[in-house]
Amino acid sequence: MLKTFFIAILSLSLLLLVYFSFNSYFFSQSSSPKKTLLEEKGNFCLGVAEKAVADRQAIVEFQKYEILGDKAMVMRKCMDENGFEENPNWLSENIKIVQAKPKDADISEDGVLENLKREAIYIFVNSSNQTLYWRSKQSK
Numbered sequence: 001m002l003k004t005f006f007i008a009i010l011s012l013s014l015l016l017l018v019y020f021s022f023n024s025y026f027f028s029q030s031s032s033p034k035k036t037l038l039e040e041k042g043n044f045c046l047g048v049a050e051k052a053v054a055d056r057q058a059i060v061e062f063q064k065y066e067i068l069g070d071k072a073m074v075m076r077k078c079m080d081e082n083g084f085e086e087n088p089n090w091l092s093e094n095i096k097i098v099q100a101k102p103k104d105a106d107i108s109e110d111g112v113l114e115n116l117k118r119e120a121i122y123i124f125v126n127s128s129n130q131t132l133y134w135r136s137k138q139s140k
Contacts, residue, residue: 038084038134042124045078068118075121079134087135090120 052074058064098112120133
């Protein structure tokens with residue numbers, strides 16, 4: 001009798017454990033937001049770009065910028081091959097911002113814009129209602 005009771009309690013606890021495990025698994029799957037195509041392709045291309053320069057090390061200062069430039073070039077080519085292009089709205093908005101800032105003697109407007117591009121090409125989620133750097137080629 002005691003043995004049967006012990007087996008019943010053990011079976012019930014096992015069933016509850018399985019139920020809660022599957023329930024939490026499916027709940028976590030359904031609560032995570034779906035990634036957009038831009039996020040998927042952007043993350044893929046970011047991985048490709050990082051792998052492309054992973055074995056390179058900068059010894060001299062200019063090599064650091066050379067590696068960053070190569071990473072950005074791979075990123076742009078990958079995004080182009082996956083159906084994305086530079087968003088002209090992003091470009092026009094940021095040109096206005098750069099021109100409105102006080103001029104610094106050390107860097108030109110083009111240099112500031114290039115620095116903004118180097119940051120923006122790795123952003124795939126619009127978190128602050130700003131225009132993203134990338135847009136689909138189909139949305140022309």
